[in-house]
Amino acid sequence: QAEQTLAGKRFVITAGGTKERIDPVRYIGNDSSGKMGTALANVASALGAEVELITTANLPTLPEVHVTDVQSVADMQQAVMAHFQASDVVIMAAAVADYHVLAPSDHKLKKTSEQSGLTLQLEQNPDILKTLGETKTHQLVVGFAAETDDLLQHAQTKLAKKHADLLIANFVGGGLGFNQDTNAVWLMQPNTEPIQVPEASKLEIAETILNTIQQIRG
Numbered sequence: 444q445a446e447q448t449l450a451g452k453r454f455v456i457t458a459g460g461t462k463e464r465i466d467p468v469r470y471i472g473n474d475s476s477g478k479m480g481t482a483l484a485n486v487a488s489a490l491g492a493e494v495e496l497i498t499t500a501n502l503p504t505l506p507e508v509h510v511t512d513v514q515s516v517a518d519m520q521q522a523v524m525a526h527f528q529a530s531d532v533v534i535m536a537a538a539v540a541d542y543h544v545l546a547p548s549d550h551k552l553k554k555t556s557e558q559s560g561l562t563l564q565l566e567q568n569p570d571i572l573k574t575l576g577e578t579k580t581h582q583l584v585v586g587f588a589a590e591t592d593d594l595l596q597h598a599q600t601k602l603a604k605k606h607a608d609l610l611i612a613n614f615v616g617g618g619l620g621f622n623q624d625t626n627a628v629w630l631m632q633p634n635t636e637p638i639q640v641p642e643a644s645k646l647e648i649a650e651t652i653l654n655t656i657q658q659i660r661g
């Protein structure tokens with residue numbers, strides 16, 4: 444059994460790609476598998492933390508992990524906010540959609556012969572991580588940045604804009620990151636040089652991230 448270095452700590456962790464409904468059978472999603480967030484939840488739990496996993500993914504978790512299943516950003520935000528005050532650490536590992544469909548249909552949309560195009564009106568979602576960063580009192584707030592280009596530059600901007608205490612940056616696309624069992628990341632903290640973590644299993648990356656969180660908290 445792992446040493447209980449996180450005993451008594453309350454973690455809220457999100458995982459997976461959000462789904463924004465177009466109609467009862469269709470949605471706007473993304474390629475996130477939820478493996479990284481679920482690995483973080485399992486490792487934190489094995490280290491003794493009390494873990495609330497808010498997820499769109501249906502992946503195996505340790506019996507001690509408390510799981511809340513969600514789909515949309517609105518559902519995810521509600522679940523995160525319900526646990527935020529009582530938490531010590533929040534890790535937003537989920538790939539959260541920037542937009543939702545303004546008026547999802549309550550019946551399956553039909554193709555019509557008169558119209559060759561279809562326009563969906565989208566509306567911006569709230570930024571959960573930014574809200575947490577701006578309103579945190581004692582919580583440590585951790586975000587992810589998945590980028591296809593200019594990784595460190597985009598991640599640095601996000602770290603500051605979202606008032607995160609730690610940001611994990613990784614390349615995605617072209618077979619990297621999403622839905623893989625391994626990851627290679629940079630750990631970024633305010634006013635600190637980024638630390639590179641070479642490719643390793645998502646479980647090992649989760650251990651490194653949780654060690655860093657412990658170091659930040661002393």
Ligand code: C5P
Nearest residue numbers: 535537539568569570571572586587588
């Ligand atoms: O801005 P971007 O989506 O790249 O930022 C990534 C980080 O912000 C992730 O930690 C993600 O979970 C979080 N996020 C959020 N709410 C959004 C968009 C992203 O919490 N609406």
